[in-house]
Amino acid sequence: MSGKSMELQSTASMEMETRTSTSDYTNPCPICLGPINQSSYLDKCFHNFCYNCIVQWTKVVSGKRSCTLSSIKCPLCKTESSSIIHGLDGHNFQRHYVNPDFQDSFILSKAHRYRLQCYYTEPGFLNDIFDVQRYWKLQKYLQANQWLEVWLKRELQALIQEEDVDIIMHHFLGLINSFFRRNEPEYQTETPELKRKRFSQTILDAAKPFLSARADRFILELELFLASGLNIEAYDSVYLQRLGWNKPIVPSVANEEDLGLKSVTPYLYIFDCDPDDGD
Structure with missing residues (x-):
């Protein structure tokens, strides 16, 4: 994916693209009933509004409540959303939170701290x-990984330090699944090394706008998880034992000698909390 704009391939982003490609006059803003200006979406239901219209709507609804709201109901379907997605250009987007303090309220769990420290x-x-x-x-990538979605969500939450990363997670998941399902003749004849290189570049291009300097390491961690073939609990068990942070039970897929488990110490620690401490 070079100079071309990346297409979000999740269900949500496909719905966004469909709506924005429709004539403004046949699909007006549900609030002002005019052509949509500065297209924006609520983060859960993805209903489309003018940016100023939906922001004003949140202010009016919030003003009627005695307490500060962290989410708001969609004017159309009543689904609760905590933010408004706008400025979507295929590479990045902006997020307007109903409660400005909400974006800073995510607290890293023990599992998030462990994953962040792995980097x-x-x-x-x-x-x-x-x-x-x-x-x-x-x-082996032809075998679906049923734990990838959960792993991606936790990884992104740890790296971005936000709780609501569903849009980004589905974007990555769509790209990964789409790459693995390719069946063009020229793709089938590519060497494993070339496929791996193309995969890394595809995910790297998608990850850089969100993960910046950590994007390269994210690719390595993603490949490790995919290659492991383990569920998250088993994968964490192996990872943590290699780090020497605790003594988990080694997964039944292999014994300790086969895995070559030897404790190593990370060369850089930037956290005050010991990973073995409580949350």
Whole structure:
């Protein structure tokens, strides 16, 4: 994905694209009933409004309540949303929160802190346990990973430090699934090394607007999780034991000698909290 705008491939973003491609006169703003100006969407139901109209709507509704609202009901379907998505250009978007303090209210859990700290360990220290090259060579990516969505959501929450990352998560999930399902003849004849390189570049282009300097490491962590073939609990167990932070039970898919579990110490610590402490 070079200079072309990335297309959001989640159900939500496809709905956005469909609505914005429809004539403003056949699909007017539900509030002002005029052509949509500065298209925006509520983050849960993705109903489309003029940006100023829906912002004013939230102010009017909030003004009728004695307490500060953290979410607001959609004027059309009554679904609760905490923010308004606007400025969507295929690469990035802006978010207007109903409660400006809400965006800073997300508290990292123990699991989030552990995942964030993993990004400050030396890259490659799990390569002897999870063989990423073998994953591509044996085309294991053709087997659906039922835990990927949950892993992606937790990873993004830890890196972006926001609770509501569903739009970004579905964007990544759509790109990953779309890449693995490609069946063009020229794609089928590509070497595993080339497929891996193209995959990394595709996800990197999508991740940079959201993860900035951590985008490259995110690709490595994503490949490790995919290559592991484990669910999140088993994957965390192996990862944490290798870090030497606790003594979890090794997954039944392999014994300790097979995994080569040896404790290593991360070369950089930036957190005050010990990962083994309580939340």
